Amino acid sequence: MNEPVVRIRNLTLALPKGSDRPHAVEDLSLDLMPGKILCVVGESGSGKSMSAYALTGLLPRALKPVGGQILFEGRDLLTLEERGWRALRGRRIAMVFQEPMTALNPVMRIGDQIAEMFEAHGLLTPAERRNRAVALAIEVGLPDPGQIVRAYPHQLSGGQRQRAMIAMALALEPSILVADEPTTALDVTTQAQILKLIRDLQRRRGMSVLFITHDFGVVADIADHVAVLQRGRLVEQGIAETVLQHPQHPYTQALLAAVPSLVPPARASRADAPLALSAIGLTKTYATRGGLFGKPRVVAAVKEVGFEVRRGETLGLVGESGSGKSTTARLAIRLIEPDRGTVRLGSLDYTALAPRALRDERRRIQMIFQDPFASLNPRRTVEQIITAGPIAHGTPRREARARARELLDLVGLSASAAERYPNAFSGGQRQRIGIARALAMEPDVLVADEAVSALDVSVQAQVLDLLEDLKQRLNLAMLFITHDLRVAAKICDRIAVMHRGAIVEMRPTTDLFRQPDHAYTRSLLAAVPGLQAARP
Amino acid sequence: MLRFMIQRSLVALAVAVTVSVASFMLLHLSGDLATAIAGPEATSVQVEAIRVQYGLNQPLLAQFFAWGAKAIRLDFGNSFYFRESVIDLLAARLPITLFLGVVALAVALFVAIPLGVLAAVRRDTWIDRAALSVSVLGQAMPSFWFGLTLIMIFSVNLRWLPVSGNTTWKHFVLPAIALGYYAMPAVMRLTRNGMLEVLASDYVRTARAKGLPPRKILIRHALRNAVIPVIALAAVQFGFMLGGSIVIEAVFSLQGLGQLAWESIARNDFPVVQAIVLVLAMIYIALTLAADLLNAFLDPRLRQ
Numbered sequence: 068m069n070e071p072v073v074r075i076r077n078l079t080l081a082l083p084k085g086s087d088r089p090h091a092v093e094d095l096s097l098d099l100m101p102g103k104i105l106c107v108v109g110e111s112g113s114g115k116s117m118s119a120y121a122l123t124g125l126l127p128r129a130l131k132p133v134g135g136q137i138l139f140e141g142r143d144l145l146t147l148e149e150r151g152w153r154a155l156r157g158r159r160i161a162m163v164f165q166e167p168m169t170a171l172n173p174v175m176r177i178g179d180q181i182a183e184m185f186e187a188h189g190l191l192t193p194a195e196r197r198n199r200a201v202a203l204a205i206e207v208g209l210p211d212p213g214q215i216v217r218a219y220p221h222q223l224s225g226g227q228r229q230r231a232m233i234a235m236a237l238a239l240e241p242s243i244l245v246a247d248e249p250t251t252a253l254d255v256t257t258q259a260q261i262l263k264l265i266r267d268l269q270r271r272r273g274m275s276v277l278f279i280t281h282d283f284g285v286v287a288d289i290a291d292h293v294a295v296l297q298r299g300r301l302v303e304q305g306i307a308e309t310v311l312q313h314p315q316h317p318y319t320q321a322l323l324a325a326v327p328s329l330v331p332p333a334r335a336s337r338a339d340a341p342l343a344l345s346a347i348g349l350t351k352t353y354a355t356r357g358g359l360f361g362k363p364r365v366v367a368a369v370k371e372v373g374f375e376v377r378r379g380e381t382l383g384l385v386g387e388s389g390s391g392k393s394t395t396a397r398l399a400i401r402l403i404e405p406d407r408g409t410v411r412l413g414s415l416d417y418t419a420l421a422p423r424a425l426r427d428e429r430r431r432i433q434m435i436f437q438d439p440f441a442s443l444n445p446r447r448t449v450e451q452i453i454t455a456g457p458i459a460h461g462t463p464r465r466e467a468r469a470r471a472r473e474l475l476d477l478v479g480l481s482a483s484a485a486e487r488y489p490n491a492f493s494g495g496q497r498q499r500i501g502i503a504r505a506l507a508m509e510p511d512v513l514v515a516d517e518a519v520s521a522l523d524v525s526v527q528a529q530v531l532d533l534l535e536d537l538k539q540r541l542n543l544a545m546l547f548i549t550h551d552l553r554v555a556a557k558i559c560d561r562i563a564v565m566h567r568g569a570i571v572e573m574r575p576t577t578d579l580f581r582q583p584d585h586a587y588t589r590s591l592l593a594a595v596p597g598l599q600a601a602r603p
Numbered sequence: 604m605l606r607f608m609i610q611r612s613l614v615a616l617a618v619a620v621t622v623s624v625a626s627f628m629l630l631h632l633s634g635d636l637a638t639a640i641a642g643p644e645a646t647s648v649q650v651e652a653i654r655v656q657y658g659l660n661q662p663l664l665a666q667f668f669a670w671g672a673k674a675i676r677l678d679f680g681n682s683f684y685f686r687e688s689v690i691d692l693l694a695a696r697l698p699i700t701l702f703l704g705v706v707a708l709a710v711a712l713f714v715a716i717p718l719g720v721l722a723a724v725r726r727d728t729w730i731d732r733a734a735l736s737v738s739v740l741g742q743a744m745p746s747f748w749f750g751l752t753l754i755m756i757f758s759v760n761l762r763w764l765p766v767s768g769n770t771t772w773k774h775f776v777l778p779a780i781a782l783g784y785y786a787m788p789a790v791m792r793l794t795r796n797g798m799l800e801v802l803a804s805d806y807v808r809t810a811r812a813k814g815l816p817p818r819k820i821l822i823r824h825a826l827r828n829a830v831i832p833v834i835a836l837a838a839v840q841f842g843f844m845l846g847g848s849i850v851i852e853a854v855f856s857l858q859g860l861g862q863l864a865w866e867s868i869a870r871n872d873f874p875v876v877q878a879i880v881l882v883l884a885m886i887y888i889a890l891t892l893a894a895d896l897l898n899a900f901l902d903p904r905l906r907q
Contacts, residue, residue, distance in 0.1 A: 156814035169805035
């Protein structure tokens with residue numbers, strides 16, 4: 068067997084005093100083999116990103132290596148001075164980040180940012196650098212490379228930006244590429260392309276890749292080796308296939324079990340249940356003002372969208388960013404007004420309600436939001452958050468408080484949570500509070516907008532189970548917006564696939580996954596990471 | 604870029620027209636001009652004569668167009684007090700105020716930007732705290748008092764620089780420092796906050812991951828982004844300094860526009876006041892336009 072390119076030995080990174088644990092990473096030993104992709108997997112707070120930053124010397128100042136070694140090309144990187152790191156970074160070890168929009172300088176041309184790699188290490192003449200930038204743009208598959216090097220980051224799509232980042236990282240032919248969740252911010256079809264690009268380039272160049280991810284689907288697609296981190300400790304590592312097929316450690320087993328399967332469970336049709344929510348011909352167009360003398364730009368966000376959701380049924384709205392799914396959700400609860408079309412709650416024409424009547428009826432359709440950190444007011448107690456709605460609708464204070472405690476119990480939190488503030492809770496717990504808040508209004512319809520997207524996979528599974536359970540117990544109708552087909556497979560009775568503002572296909576979940584009709588649905592399904600490993 | 608420039612210039616032109624209407628109206632809303640010009644002892648016959656002489660018996664719209672047509676040719680009529688043309692007065696006074704403003708702005712920027720950058724880079728060290736103290740002092744201290752203190756130290760005690768007047772460049776050193784110090788704190792703090800934000804940004808991390816030396820990261824990636832809001836602020840500050848230099852001009856006896864404005868208001872010298880208001884407003888508009896164009900040049904996202 069070959070010698071490892073990088074040997075991380077007993078690495079321990081200290082967290083600042085007062086953190087929830089003493090070490091971000093504890094006693095971590097990893098080997099990165101030449102020409103192989105090592106995926107470091109873990110949930111948020113597992114220390115996976117910090118191990119990547121340690122390898123590039125880009126650790127946040129608050130984090131200090133207090134033990135161990137990182138051996139690379141005969142040196143212990145932890146002993147390097149800043150000057151030594153500079154010579155290494157970009158040249159021998161390059162890095163790609165999660166968020167390609169913010170990782171690129173907004174006021175510098177793409178080509179200049181690529182060419183800067185050479186400049187940083189005093190290589191080539193300015194003209195040669197420019198030519199190399201174009202050549203790299205070609206290699207990473209950027210369209211119209213001669214032109215695109217003159218573009219600014221905001222003029223590129225998310226996938227193109229990530230390609231530009233990769234071009235930059237590859238410029239000096241580093242022997243190691245460190246990729247920190249490089250596809251997490253991307254749409255699923257774009258993610259599939261970027262993963263393929265990284266794998267192709269890695270093979271062509273014989274690089275070693277340290278790939279940080281939270282997504283086992285991505286691991287299945289790209290990894291040669293896997294290391295699983297839990298709260299800063301390595302719990303399992305090995306050949307990717309072995310770990311995925313026969314996980315040894317209970318934590319790995321739990322993580323893998325929490326990944327929703329792409330084979331949806333059989334579900335009884337709710338076709339004869341009473342109608343809870345229907346949308347007819349919803350259309351919403353946005354016109355961006357072009358300034359005092361500019362021409363406005365018109366974007367059709369939602370076009371002639373129609374669907375029905377029955378009591379006890381979950382309808383999924385699935386699509387990529389910009390497909391109009393979130394706009395549809397906001398139209399359904401009348402956060403925004405449609406240009407045309409009608410929303411009905413049961414037999415009530417919800418769209419036609421005057422403001423006063425609308426306020427009374429709003430309680431019937433409630434929303435759960437994506438970001439559990441931003442969607443709860445940090446200066447109000449959980450009880451205040453949950454009771455505000457019912458009290459505004461005339462429920463006596465005492466009764467609302469008692470109900471809030473019942474609801475907390477219902478969503479799996481203790482009644483003592485009522486007195487605390489949101490910052491005392493984890494993301495998953497906050498999402499439960501958000502659900503309790505929505506339920507306090509005793510709605511007929513729940514609209515969940517990417518409600519589990521910000522959560523770790525194990526927490527995600529719990530929240531999905533909770534939603535499923537509540538839906539059945541309270542006979543709710545649910546409109547479930549998600550970009551994640553695995554999540555949709557797990558929770559939806561029927562799925563509507565949205566593409567460019569329109570529903571292209573709407574069918575029962577099992578049918579849709581077994582035999583997608585529309586070409587776009589097929590491409591979405593094909594792009595889901597980890598298809599080879601899609602076992603029940 | 605060209606489209607943006609044309610659009611932005613048209614907006615500036617629209618603002619300029621609005622301002623000139625407003626400044627014209629302001630004068631006519633402040634009471635009967637003819638009575639004011641004639642003075643308290645004038646008879647009604649004299650007032651009527653003045654009304655005809657200044658065309659104040661014409662319809663308002665006609666007066667505006669007559670005034671506007673002249674104003675475009677920089678003809679603002681004659682000063683009631685000095686009996687000479689307003690434009691000659693302005694020509695004598697404006698350069699002094701402009702020069703003072705430019706030097707003061709230069710002083711403010713040359714101190715504030717490096718200090719802001721340094722405070723951000725050395726955050727929570729004594730440098731940061733010293734920079735904060737300097738800026739708090741600048742905000743808290745009345746500018747006339749600071750001006751007088753400077754005179755006491757450098758002119759009276761050390762005798763390095765003249766006390767007052769505006770004949771040589773030496774006369775401008777102390778007033779420019781006094782006025783610049785007044786503008787400095789806001790610029791310094793905006794630079795510091797901007798730098799802190801940018802230094803924590805992902806693209807600065809990317810720049811570090813490239814192996815760029817700290818100086819290049821600081822200037823090319825960090826300052827280049829952090830300075831964008833500072834430019835807009837500097838333009839506004841410069842406008843304030845031109846209009847607000849009255850106090851400093853009084854302390855140092857500089858015969859600038861501020862002094863003239865102050866005296867003309869006291870003397871009811873309407874043509875002069877009106878011309879000063881208009882000229883300052885136009886300079887302000889030009890400054891904002893220049894700042895916007897400079898920002899668009901620096902930030903491609905603004906050109907859309």
